[in-house]
Amino acid sequence: MTTTPRIAIIGGGPAGLMCARILQQHGTEPTVYDADAAVNSRDPGGTLDLHADAGQIALEDAGLMDAFMALARIEGQAMTRRDHHGSVLAEYIPAEDDTAAPEIDRGQLRTLLFEHLKPGTVRWGHKLLQVTPAGDGTHHLEFANGTRVQADMVIGADGAWSKVRPLLTDAAPQYLGVCFLDVRFDDVDTRHPEIAALVGDGHMFANDNDGRAVIVQRNSNNMVRGYIAFRAKAEWHTEAGVGLADRDAVRAFLLREFSGWSATMRPLLTDNDSDYIPRSFWALPAPLTWSHLPGVTLIGDAAHLMAPFGGHGTNLALLDAAELAHAIAKEDTIDKAITRYEATMFPRSGELATSSNNALRGFFATTSPDAPHLPPDHAQEHKNYMARAAEYRRRQAEADHA
Structure with missing residues (x-):
C-alpha cells in the first residue's frame, strides 16, 4: 500500500481481531470497533476445532501457533456417535500427534487474539448504527455512543446480522x-x-x-x-x-x-x-457474491454465514482475515486488495457453505432406521485437512517466488 489507509474493522470476534493482528505485523494500524463492553463481557459460547487447512494457517501467519497449542486440546478431537438409546454407532479417538483439528474454547481464542494486539486497537462499547458512502470511496461511520469516524476502508466482521453487508448485497440470513x-x-x-x-x-x-x-x-x-x-x-x-x-x-x-x-x-x-x-x-444464500464496491468488503459470517456442520464458520473467518490482511499489505491500492481477496473467498466459501447447509438439512431430516444420516468420517476428514494444508502452503510458496 503506497499510503497508510484508515481501516475500520467492524466486529471484535476472531475474524476482526485476526485481521487486525496480521495488518499490524505488516505495519498498518487498523481500528477495531465492537459493541461489547470488553473482550470477556458476555458468554462467548462453546468450543471450536481449528482446522489445519484454514484456522491454523491463519494462526501460523499471525505468529500465534505456539500460543494456540498451549491452550488447545488434542484429545478434544475425539468423537462418539450414538443413537437415541445411547448405543455407540461410531467412534473416533485421535492419536497423540494428531493436530488436524484441535479444540479451543471460543472465549480463549478471542482473548488470545485480543492480547496480541497493540493496546488501544479495539474500541469496546462501539455499536455501529450506520455506515454511509461518502462518494469518494471513503465511508462515514456512526456509532450508538455518538462517535463518528471516516474510513478509507471498512471491513465488515460483524457477523450474521452485519450492518456493513447491506452496502454490498440485499442478501439476508x-x-x-x-x-x-x-x-x-x-x-x-x-x-x-x-x-x-x-x-x-x-x-x-x-x-x-x-x-x-x-x-x-x-x-x-x-x-x-x-x-x-x-x-x-x-x-x-x-x-x-x-x-x-x-x-x-x-x-x-x-x-x-x-x-x-x-x-x-x-x-x-x-x-x-x-x-x-x-x-x-x-444461513445466507449460498453461494453468495456481490459486485465490487470501493472501500468495503466482508469477512467471516458477515460474508458467508452457514450452518455449523463441518465447523467451517470460524475456520473460514480466520482464513478470510489473514488473506485480506495479506492482500492489503501486498497491493498498492485498497480496491486491488479487495478484488484479490474476494476472488479467492467467493468460490471457497460458496462451496463450503452449500455443503454445510445441505449436511444440516440431511442430518435433521426424517429418515428410516436403515439409512441414518451420520456425521462425517472424522478419520478421513483429518487426512483431508492435512492434505489441503500442505497443498495451500505449496501454492503460497509458488506465489511468493513468482
Whole structure:
C-alpha cells in the first residue's frame, strides 16, 4: 500500500481481531470497533476445532501457533456417535500427534487474539448504527455512543446480522428450520459422571429418525457444553406456551418432544446447570457474491454465514482475515486488495457453505432406521485437512517466488 489507509474493522470476534493482528505485523494500524463492553463481557459460547487447512494457517501467519497449542486440546478431537438409546454407532479417538483439528474454547481464542494486539486497537462499547458512502470511496461511520469516524476502508466482521453487508448485497440470513437450546454441565466428572461417560474426551452426536439431536462437547475447566436440537419454527416456544427462563417448563417440553429417547440419554435434556439459551440455525444464500464496491468488503459470517456442520464458520473467518490482511499489505491500492481477496473467498466459501447447509438439512431430516444420516468420517476428514494444508502452503510458496 503506497499510503497508510484508515481501516475500520467492524466486529471484535476472531475474524476482526485476526485481521487486525496480521495488518499490524505488516505495519498498518487498523481500528477495531465492537459493541461489547470488553473482550470477556458476555458468554462467548462453546468450543471450536481449528482446522489445519484454514484456522491454523491463519494462526501460523499471525505468529500465534505456539500460543494456540498451549491452550488447545488434542484429545478434544475425539468423537462418539450414538443413537437415541445411547448405543455407540461410531467412534473416533485421535492419536497423540494428531493436530488436524484441535479444540479451543471460543472465549480463549478471542482473548488470545485480543492480547496480541497493540493496546488501544479495539474500541469496546462501539455499536455501529450506520455506515454511509461518502462518494469518494471513503465511508462515514456512526456509532450508538455518538462517535463518528471516516474510513478509507471498512471491513465488515460483524457477523450474521452485519450492518456493513447491506452496502454490498440485499442478501439476508434465512432460517433453516432447526432450533437448538444451548446447555451447560459444570464440574461434569464429579457432578454428572453419567454425562461425562457419554461424552468422553471430545464430542458426542446423538440423533433419532425424526429430526431430533443432542450434540455436546468437552470444554476446558471440566465443563461440557452443547445443544439440544430439533426441527421447529423459530418461535416454537411462543406457540408451545413455554417460558424459556422457566427451566421446569422447558424440561417438561423436552421430555415430551424427546419421549422416545432412553433413560440413559435423558440427563442430557434435563440435568443442565445453566438456563436453556435459545439459538437457531440461519444461513445466507449460498453461494453468495456481490459486485465490487470501493472501500468495503466482508469477512467471516458477515460474508458467508452457514450452518455449523463441518465447523467451517470460524475456520473460514480466520482464513478470510489473514488473506485480506495479506492482500492489503501486498497491493498498492485498497480496491486491488479487495478484488484479490474476494476472488479467492467467493468460490471457497460458496462451496463450503452449500455443503454445510445441505449436511444440516440431511442430518435433521426424517429418515428410516436403515439409512441414518451420520456425521462425517472424522478419520478421513483429518487426512483431508492435512492434505489441503500442505497443498495451500505449496501454492503460497509458488506465489511468493513468482
